[in-house]
Amino acid sequence: MIFRQIAHEDLGCASYLIGDESAGVAAVVDPRLEIGEYLRVARYLGVQIEHILETHNHADHVSGHGRLAAATGARIHVHRLAAPDYDHEPFDDGWELALGAVVVRALHTPGHRPEHTAFALIDTARGAEPWAVLTGDSLFVGDIARPDLAVEKEDGARDIFRSLHEQLLSLGDDVEVWPGHLGGSLCGGPAMDLKVSTTIGFERRHNALLGVGEEDEFVARATSALRPQPPNFKAIVAINRGPLDRRTVDAHPLTPRQIQTLDAPVIDVRTSLQFDDAHIPGAICNTMLQSGFGTRLAWIAGPDEEIVLVGRDDADALHAAELAAAVGVERIAGYLAGGMTSWREEKLPVASIERITVHELHERRDGLQVLDVRERDEWESGHIPGSVFVPYHDLHDLPVDADTPVAVICASGQRAAVGASLVQRLGAREVLHVVDGGVGTWGRAGYPIQR
Numbered sequence: 001m002i003f004r005q006i007a008h009e010d011l012g013c014a015s016y017l018i019g020d021e022s023a024g025v026a027a028v029v030d031p032r033l034e035i036g037e038y039l040r041v042a043r044y045l046g047v048q049i050e051h052i053l054e055t056h057n058h059a060d061h062v063s064g065h066g067r068l069a070a071a072t073g074a075r076i077h078v079h080r081l082a083a084p085d086y087d088h089e090p091f092d093d094g095w096e097l098a099l100g101a102v103v104v105r106a107l108h109t110p111g112h113r114p115e116h117t118a119f120a121l122i123d124t125a126r127g128a129e130p131w132a133v134l135t136g137d138s139l140f141v142g143d144i145a146r147p148d149l150a151v152e153k154e155d156g157a158r159d160i161f162r163s164l165h166e167q168l169l170s171l172g173d174d175v176e177v178w179p180g181h182l183g184g185s186l187c188g189g190p191a192m193d194l195k196v197s198t199t200i201g202f203e204r205r206h207n208a209l210l211g212v213g214e215e216d217e218f219v220a221r222a223t224s225a226l227r228p229q230p231p232n233f234k235a236i237v238a239i240n241r242g243p244l245d246r247r248t249v250d251a252h253p254l255t256p257r258q259i260q261t262l263d264a265p266v267i268d269v270r271t272s273l274q275f276d277d278a279h280i281p282g283a284i285c286n287t288m289l290q291s292g293f294g295t296r297l298a299w300i301a302g303p304d305e306e307i308v309l310v311g312r313d314d315a316d317a318l319h320a321a322e323l324a325a326a327v328g329v330e331r332i333a334g335y336l337a338g339g340m341t342s343w344r345e346e347k348l349p350v351a352s353i354e355r356i357t358v359h360e361l362h363e364r365r366d367g368l369q370v371l372d373v374r375e376r377d378e379w380e381s382g383h384i385p386g387s388v389f390v391p392y393h394d395l396h397d398l399p400v401d402a403d404t405p406v407a408v409i410c411a412s413g414q415r416a417a418v419g420a421s422l423v424q425r426l427g428a429r430e431v432l433h434v435v436d437g438g439v440g441t442w443g444r445a446g447y448p449i450q451r
Contacts, residue, residue, distance in 0.1 A: 001102050001123045003132075004041055005178060005196060008032045010293050010323055011061050012182045014196070016134055018121065019047050020100025027051035027099055028074070029119060029134055030180055031064040033326045035071060038064075042072075051097060053104065054078040055136030055180055056116040057240045059149045059233040061294070061326050066244035079108065081115035086242035093117075101125045107167045111160030112137040112145035118168065120175075132176040133200075139168055140179045143192040144209050148226055149233055157222040161215050169210070173201025225377050228393070232298045236328045249330070251321040253337035254308065256346045264306040264333045267297065269320040270340065272417035276433055278350040280310060280343060285421035288320045290414055294327040299393035300418070301329055309335040310343075353420050354432045358441040361407050361434055368432070369406040371399065372439065373419035378411065382443055385450040392419040398426040409434040409442075 002019040017038055019026025026047040028038050042049050049072040052065050056079070065076050066086070077097070080090040093108035103122040110116050118138055120130035137145040138160065147156025168177075176199055183194035204210055212218040239245065259266065259280070266283040268275050275285040286296050288311075301307045307324075309332065311317040317335030324332065336342060344350070361368070370387035372379055379389045390399045392415045400406045406428050408420040413435040420433040443449045 001125070002026060002045055002047065003121075006032070006037050006041070007182060007196070008034075008061065008326065010288070010291055011295065011326060012291065013061050014178070014180055014182055016178065017041055017049075018099065018102060018104070019045075020102045021045055021047060023100025024048055025050050025099050027053055027097070027104065028068060029053045030055055030058070030136065031068050033062045033064045033067070034322060035064045035068045038068060039071060048072070049074050051099070052076045053097070053119060054082070054240075055118065055134070056113045057082050057084065057237050058137075059113070059237050060181075060230065062236060062245075062328055063240045065240075066242075066246045067248075069244065070246040079106070079115040079117045081110075082241070083115075084241045086244045091117075105130065107133070109136070109138040109160075109163035109167050111147055111156050111158075111163050113150040114159075116163075120171065130171060130175055132178055133168065133171060134178050134180070135168065136180040138163055139177060139203060139207075140181055141177070141183075141193040141195045141198045141203075142207055144207075144222065145181075146226055147222060148229065150237075153223045153226065154219055157219040158215060160222065161218045164210065169200065169204060171200050173199065173204065175200045177203060227375050227377070228391070230295070230298055231393075232328050239328055249318075249321050249325045249332075251309065251318060251332045252334040253314065254334035255337060256343045256348055258334070259308055259336060260348075262306075262308060262333055264308050265301055266308045266310055267301065267320070268310045268340075268421075269293070269316060270310070270312050272413070272433065272435070273355075274312070274340070275417065275421065276353040276355050278340070278344070278352055279421075280340075281349055281351040282425050283310065283351075283421065284425060285417045287414075287417065288316070288323055292414070293320070294323050294329075296392075296415075296418055297324055297329055298327045300422075304331065306331045306333040308333050311335065311339050313339040313341075351424065353424060354430075355435045356407065356432050358409075358434060358437045359445065361409070361432075362442070362445070362447050364407075367405065369400045369404050371406050371408045371419065371423065372410070373408055373415050374410050374439070378439070380451070382449040382451050383439060384409070384442060385448055392416075392422065395419060395422040395426065398423065398428060400428065402427050403429055405430040405432060407432040407434055409438050411438040411440055413438060
């Protein structure tokens with residue numbers, strides 16, 4: 001049996017290549033937009049990708065099913081309720097697909113979306129019972145999927161409860177669980193782990209929500225701490241429902257002076273240290289060298305807004321364009337040819353942002369405004385007294401005094417980098433980026449915390 005998990009590290013998405021080496025046949029489950037790795041692994045193992053299986057119409061990332069079908073001729077399979085606008089083979093609960101000695105069995109698990117389906121895997125050469133289940137966006141390591149991206153959250157949570165207890169938890173405790181998302185994905189909650197797999201038995205014993213046996217209590221707990229819905233999830237679902245898009249990402253090189261004439265946000269994808277040292281005035285910091293680039297970009301720039309990318313070099317910018325396409329941000333006006341170096345060589349103006357540590361913030365606290373750009377549940381669990389709270393993705397107007405220095409803080413410094421650039425873009429005269437930690441670091445140092 002062939003079994004490979006292939007992760008999209010930036011978005012925390014997991015896809016799978018499964019099949020039978022002896023039969024020379026394979027299928028890809030929930031393909032990411034960039035399909036090169038599937039083709040490479042299939043070629044290396046000497047199998048033909050003949051099937052593409054989707055657990056559901058994804059809301060967080062653009063599927064690669066169109067590109068993969070064009071490259072391989074594979075047939076796309078998805079649950080009947082998905083009703084996509086492309087050629088496909090619909091299936092229902094209990095449907096089975098034979099890949100040589102490997103059998104894939106569909107387990108309809110609505111909740112995250114009405115069409116959502118998990119896939120139980122059976123290796124008939126070893127036994128008749130499933131040994132693993134690809135749970136998609138239903139059961140994660142340590143958590144469950146969010147229920148509010150397709151239906152009312154209470155209805156979605158009730159469906160997830162029934163899917164878990166009537167379908168997934170009826171599998172044996174030793175059955176391996178391979179989810180569609182890893183920690184950091186917007187499709188799960190804060191308890192979702194970075195581990196790549198688990199088992200039914202381990203989750204039954206240790207997943208807090210699976211220990212809730214009463215449906216109403218489960219619904220209340222599953223819906224009590226949902227974070228804001230991503231702004232582009234409906235657009236991504238529409239893309240994934242079709243028609244199939246087989247295009248590759250295309251971004252054009254621009255000179256510094258061309259960028260000056262464009263009315264488009266400039267997204268700087270270098271490290272926050274490089275950005276803080278020198279950047280194009282008005283640019284927004286969103287490093288692609290740390291996870292979550294695409295998720296943050298979806299908040300900063302909607303699918304209908306053109307953007308300009310700036311990297312260390314052309315390869316950086318082109319890679320960023322591919323990551324942007326994975327979240328449905330395809331309107332790329334271009335990228336700065338030659339990277340930020342070309343801007344500096346033209347002797348064009350640059351801006352900078354001061355960096356301070358948490359301890360330096362404490363020493364200078366009396367002369368600074370503090371802006372906390374985390375999520376509401378993080379803010380409510382503890383924040384610096386007197387600080388202002390606005391999540392980075394809601395910074396549309398300046399929430400502080402423009403003439404008083406403002407220190408922007410989050411949990412680690414990563415979202416603070418985005419927030420600091422946005423505050424500067426909105427007109428704050430002196431902006432400080434809190435690095436090497438955040439509010440948690442402040443609390444652990446014994447400095448005052450308000451809850």
